Amino acid sequence: MRLFAILALLAPLARSALPHKGVDWSSLLLLEAHGQTYKTPAGQTQPLENILRASGVTMVRQRIWVNPTADNGAYNLDYNLRLARRAHAAGLAVYLDFHYSDTWADPGKQGTPAAWAALGRDALVAQLGAYTKSVMDAFQNEGLPLALVSIGNEITPGLLFPTGELARADGPRNVAALLHAAATAIRTSAMAPQPKIMIHLDNGWKWDTQQWWYDRVLGSGGGLAAADFDVQGVSYYPFYNAGASLAALSASMANMARKYGKEVMVVETNWPSWCPNPKYAFPSDVKAIPVSVEGQTKWVREVARRVAEVPGGKGTGLFYWEPAWIGNAGLGSSCGWNLMVGEDGKAMESLAVFGSI
Numbered sequence: 001m002r003l004f005a006i007l008a009l010l011a012p013l014a015r016s017a018l019p020h021k022g023v024d025w026s027s028l029l030l031l032e033a034h035g036q037t038y039k040t041p042a043g044q045t046q047p048l049e050n051i052l053r054a055s056g057v058t059m060v061r062q063r064i065w066v067n068p069t070a071d072n073g074a075y076n077l078d079y080n081l082r083l084a085r086r087a088h089a090a091g092l093a094v095y096l097d098f099h100y101s102d103t104w105a106d107p108g109k110q111g112t113p114a115a116w117a118a119l120g121r122d123a124l125v126a127q128l129g130a131y132t133k134s135v136m137d138a139f140q141n142e143g144l145p146l147a148l149v150s151i152g153n154e155i156t157p158g159l160l161f162p163t164g165e166l167a168r169a170d171g172p173r174n175v176a177a178l179l180h181a182a183a184t185a186i187r188t189s190a191m192a193p194q195p196k197i198m199i200h201l202d203n204g205w206k207w208d209t210q211q212w213w214y215d216r217v218l219g220s221g222g223g224l225a226a227a228d229f230d231v232q233g234v235s236y237y238p239f240y241n242a243g244a245s246l247a248a249l250s251a252s253m254a255n256m257a258r259k260y261g262k263e264v265m266v267v268e269t270n271w272p273s274w275c276p277n278p279k280y281a282f283p284s285d286v287k288a289i290p291v292s293v294e295g296q297t298k299w300v301r302e303v304a305r306r307v308a309e310v311p312g313g314k315g316t317g318l319f320y321w322e323p324a325w326i327g328n329a330g331l332g333s334s335c336g337w338n339l340m341v342g343e344d345g346k347a348m349e350s351l352a353v354f355g356s357i
Helices: 002-016 028-033 048-054 077-089 121-141 171-187 207-218 246-260 293-308 349-356
Strands: 020-024 059-064 093-098 148-151 196-201 231-235 263-268 315-320
Touching: 020 093, 020 349, 028 077, 048 077, 048 349, 059 077, 059 315, 077 093, 077 121, 093 121, 121 171, 148 171, 171 196, 171 207, 196 207, 196 263, 207 231, 207 246, 231 246, 246 263, 246 293, 263 293, 293 315, 293 349
Parallel strands: 020 059, 020 315, 059 093, 093 148, 148 196, 196 231, 231 263, 263 315
Antiparallel strands: none
């Protein structure tokens, strides 16, 4: 009886561990080209992938752009193959994040690649499918399996503007057709085993936004079906809106899992260790978390706990956005330092949190 009691106590702890614990490391090759190196907490210089693996990271996220022109094609297919080789050699799984653009794609911009700009709607759908399949096949030919693939990055307003702009009268139908083409390309590619397919929106704490988007696109008649994707990914940042509370995130993820039955992941988040003049007020239920290295650890653990508590075991992953991007310490926020490494590239104590979530 005593043994069964102990096992019963340990069971919730086992269930709380997330299957996928990761970071976005997309900028690494650019940083190294400018001489950046990284160090363990003890000060020993090592490849970043080794430091990440030793810290408990199991998967790395990397963005892919179609035909970027800056920095010798940074983030193109060749760049991503080189990065993925290093990840696999270190025992890290790879999550590929299609931006379907020649540059950043996010809620503020979703530009169609220049080479595709003159294509009509049907030709654009076909081109997106052909491009997606060619990337999958290229990874397979290199012997580089992908664990997870996101068909678009923060596509709340749509993708491949103007054709896939959700605000257009035909926008929902076009978005559905584009995403169905991307998903079909992955399913019919040479990639084996097949990766899980993700749709990624921002503002994961806003259930009304998530519900509005999925109901509108899935119900548009454009071809996207629930069977086309496996994971609903969300971004969750605490410093852009006072309403972005942990409680709201939990409620939103629970509602998503109950209504759509998919895995749910927080695929972008971070927390500052220095933020003297935030542009927006932080949500009320995160104010007890200090703005510090210790606070970063507490933040990741708390968000991970919320993901792990999604009903039905549907919460399966958490990814920290670019914790090692020296030279971009604010990571787009009004805070001064959101990285998990110091100015000299030395890993902070907070990086080790991935081993305990």
